[in-house]
Amino acid sequence: MTDSHPHIVWFRDDLRLSDHPALHAAATSGAPVICLYILDEKSAALKRTMGGATRWWLAQSLRALQASLQAIGGTLVLRRGAAADVIAALAREVDAAHVSWNEIAQAPELMVTDQVTAALADLNVGAHPYHGDLLVPPAAIRTKEGRGLRVFTPFWKRILAMGDPAKPLPTPKKLVPAPEIASDNLSDWKLEPTRPDWAGGLRESWTPGEAKAQQQLRQLLKAAIVGYATNRDRPDREGTSRLSPHVRFGEISPRQVWYAARFAAAEHPQHATDINKFLSEVGWREFSRHLLFDVPDLAERNLQPSFDAFPWRTDRAALRAWQLGQTGYPIVDAGMRELWHSGVMHNRVRMVVASFLVKHLLIDWREGEKWFWDTLVDADAGSNPANWQWVAGSGADAAPYFRVFNPILQGEKFDPDGIYVRRWVPELKDMPSKLIHQPWIASPLELKRAGVTLGTNYPAPIIEHKLGRERALKAYATTRNG
Structure with a gap:
């Protein structure tokens, strides 16, 4: 006998139908199913609202979810308010x-x-x-003292030693519809920008939704995975997975990624190194989420207390130049402009631009984290602050404090022909490859031929690399000795 009382499924960061344990349970119950998404900007516990880029993605993803639900007989109800109040009211209704x-x-x-x-x-x-959000719940990986692990390598080894997670669940073939229920209009939530409409680059770059996430994973494991371990460091190549925003919104689950990758590795053992490297990136997301479980204010405080006395500088002009991609360092500027246009930045370049902000400019990592939170379509509550603290040296598994990325050498090594820089910094498109990562050393004739006037149509460096590095090492040494 089936229950005639409706079963409400509350969607959150899991905007998919496949491998959705809550939806699967409701669908198999035989009861009418009400699918609910709440835009919760009222619950006091949720101190951080989504940034502009993630709000844009959410709107597209909800439209895709609505279409998917309609295909199996369901509908998506949209409500706004504190989750406890909205759910209790709907349950009574x-x-x-x-x-x-x-x-x-x-x-x-x-x-x-x-x-x-x-x-x-x-x-x-x-x-x-x-x-449904992780491969392994945080309670399953603890130290003898009951704390979470703070170093990635032993953490990932623990995950791997636990074997395969539970297999992904199938998409429900059909939902028993519930009576028509009032729903907000998505457009009334004003998730997408209008005046000005700065999302043109996002629309050009992305197709949110579960179908695209699955397609992207298939394409990656079929062809793009070849050379992933090295190509992922090359911003001048299409070598990254482009899955991060899909995973961020739960359009595809970690378990689905895990099993697809394991199957591909078994089928093509010659690609095992590349596939294992890709899976370790999924592991870093898992590590960051586990870290956030233990440190809920990860975006606000230094994980290493010694950094509380770090002599950060307040320099609004330098911060703005960094945000706008006007630092005078081509690889940094290319990354920041790619971010503004597409809502993502190549992972290697993310490390370079972050290092430049916190080390060359000595600007607090929290300023960079806030900018990324607002501009990344894959802004994740765990990975975003964990990555920034890793670069700053204040976090878990932190990079050595003396590691200051040289933006010139990073550009020359990972974008040797300047393909990435030419795409995002068109002012330099005619610079010779040997000069494109440090145009200030070009002769007046070379600059003229390239149509570059430093300080006019492209900025001179806002700080000299050697000076920035020395100042950073001095500041870090003071903190460590203090």
């Missing part, structure tokens, strides 16, 4: 029997789900959380 969701193992989200559970208990409605 439809006389729901159960509410299910996939848990997000982060302190703010767990506080919200505790409130939801309490509100449902008052209504005598069942609350059913499921694991």
Whole structure:
């Protein structure tokens, strides 16, 4: 006998139908299913709202999810407000029997789900959380003292030693529809920019949604994975997975990525090195999420307390030059302009631009983290601050403090012909390759031939590399000795 009372499925950062434990449970119950997404900017526990780029992605992803649900007989209800209030009100409205969701193992989200559970208990409605965001829940990987691991390599070895996670769940073939329910209009949420409409580059660069995520994974493992271990460091090549925003919004799950990669490695053992490197990047996302479980204020405080006394500089002009891609260092400027246009930045270049901000300019890593949070379509609550703290040296598994990326050498090594720089810094498109990463050493004739006037149509470096490096090492030494 099936339950005639509706089963509410609360979608969060899991905007997909396949390998969705909460949806799978509701679909197999035989009860009418109400799929709900809440734009929660009211719950006090959620201190951080999405940035502009992620809001744009969310709008596209919700449209894709609506279409997918309609194809199997379901609909997506949109509501706005504090999750506990919205879910309790909807449960009363439809006389729901159960509410299910996939848990997000982060302190703010767990506080919200505790409130939801309490509100449902008052209504005598069942609350059913499921694991769906991680390969392994944080409670499964702890030290003898009960803490999470702070170094990636032993963490990833622990994950690998645990074997395969549970297999991904299939997409429900059909949902039992619920009576028509009032829903917000997505356009009323104003997730997308209008005046000005700065999202043209995002639309040009991305197709959000589960279908595209699955297609991207197939393409990666079929062809693009060849050479991934080295090509992923080359911004002048198409060598990255381009999966990060899809994973960020849960359009594809870590378990799906894991099994697809394992299958590809078994089928093509000659590509095992590249596939294992790709999986380790999924592992870094997992590591960052586990870290965030233990350190919920990861975006706000130094993981290493010794950095609390670091002599950061306040330099609004330098920060703005960095944000706009006007530092005078071509590889840095190319990365920052790619970010503004497409909502992502090549992973190697992310490290270079981050190092430049916190070391050459001595500007607090939190300023860079906030800028990335607003401009990245894959801005992730764990990976974003974890990566910034890694570069700064203040975080877990941190890079050595004395490692100051030389933006000239990084450009020459990973973009030797200047292909990446020419694409994103068109002012330099006619510079000879041997000069494109340091145009200031070009002769007046070479600059004239390239149509470059330093300080006019392309800036001179805002700080000399040697000076920036020496100043950074002095500041770091003071902190470590203090």
